Amino acid sequence: xxxxxxxxxxxxxxxxxxxxxxxxxxxxxxxxxxxxxxDKDFPASEFEELGYQPVWHGQKAFNGVAVLVDxxxxxxxxxxxxxxxxxxxxxxxxxxxxYLECDVTGENGxxxxxxxxxxxxxxxxxxxxxxxxxxxxxxLRARMAAIWAEEVPAAVLGDFNVIPEDxxxxxxxAMASDALMQxxxxxxxxxxxxxxxxxxxxTHNPRGGVWTYWDYQAGAWQKDHGxxxxxxxxxxxxxxxxxxxxxxxxxxxxxxxxxxxxxxAVLRD
DNA sequence: ATGCCTCAGTAACTGAGA
Numbered sequence: 001x002x003x004x005x006x007x008x009x010x011x012x013x014x015x016x017x018x019x020x021x022x023x024x025x026x027x028x029x030x031x032x033x034x035x036x037x038x039d040k041d042f043p044a045s046e047f048e049e050l051g052y053q054p055v056w057h058g059q060k061a062f063n064g065v066a067v068l069v070d071x072x073x074x075x076x077x078x079x080x081x082x083x084x085x086x087x088x089x090x091x092x093x094x095x096x097x098x099y100l101e102c103d104v105t106g107e108n109g110x111x112x113x114x115x116x117x118x119x120x121x122x123x124x125x126x127x128x129x130x131x132x133x134x135x136x137x138x139x140l141r142a143r144m145a146a147i148w149a150e151e152v153p154a155a156v157l158g159d160f161n162v163i164p165e166d167x168x169x170x171x172x173x174a175m176a177s178d179a180l181m182q183x184x185x186x187x188x189x190x191x192x193x194x195x196x197x198x199x200x201x202x203t204h205n206p207r208g209g210v211w212t213y214w215d216y217q218a219g220a221w222q223k224d225h226g227x228x229x230x231x232x233x234x235x236x237x238x239x240x241x242x243x244x245x246x247x248x249x250x251x252x253x254x255x256x257x258x259x260x261x262x263x264x265a266v267l268r269d
Numbered sequence: 270a271t272g273c274c275t276c277a278g279t280a281a282c283t284g285a286g287a
Contacts, residue, residue: 036276216275217275217287218272259274
């Protein structure tokens with residue numbers, strides 16, 4: 001079972017790239033972030049035509065998450081929860097569309113809890129947006145603890161907007177003041193691992209040096225100035241079944257690409 | 270360097286991203 005996360009940076013702008021990635025790599029589950037579309041504008045039929053059933057949670061202009069499930073390969077999906085119950089950083093803003101939790105069941109009857117997240121960026125630091133990021137991470141940790149207590153096989157995938165270690169970034173100096181690698185951000189991420197969740201990419205690349213994001217600006221892609229912020233966290237049962245991981249770097253270099261690359265893990269059945 | 274590029278919304282800009 002291949003599970004993947006992909007921050008697509010706009011589903012309207014990315015639809016051709018996204019569809020070709022689905023057809024070329026055929027993940028069982030694809031978690032999308034930065035859909036940037038209202039629910040009524042989500043192009044569900046585009047995915048159904050490819051044999052994927054989508055579940056989506058959008059909002060106007062920003063954020064937005066979705067889970068695509070390969071029905072052609074016999075998987076089915078049921079939504080469990082949307083949102084974490086936390087308001088955005090602006091006055092009277094309400095909740096942003098950043099969290100979507102589903103149960104995915106295969107032909108063999110085995111169900112996997114899939115949690116798709118788009119964690120707040122938190123810049124500029126310090127400030128209300130950074131405070132919001134930390135509060136969101138605490139809400140996430142509480143929800144992950146509740147899922148843990150259910151003792152279901154679970155994977156939390158998405159754009160965490162956290163650079164976990166110094167060897168997860170091309171230059172510590174260049175990013176030192178960024179919200180993505182502040183000690184508070186890293187400590188909150190480390191607490192998730194301390195709770196028992198396994199960082200799939202890190203497990204298979206213990207020395208780091210694997211990037212999932214390259215900025216559009218300043219020739220970052222050409223210079224390989226990237227970092228790792230898209231993560232796949234696994235519950236113990238799924239960690240035991242982890243066979244391989246990867247980043248589809250080649251897709252980052254294509255025309256009209258997202259600034260993130262698809263990131264995936266294969267679990268033994 | 271409050272820059273660099275890209276996307277969405279709305280109509281030449283602004284906000285957000287990371």
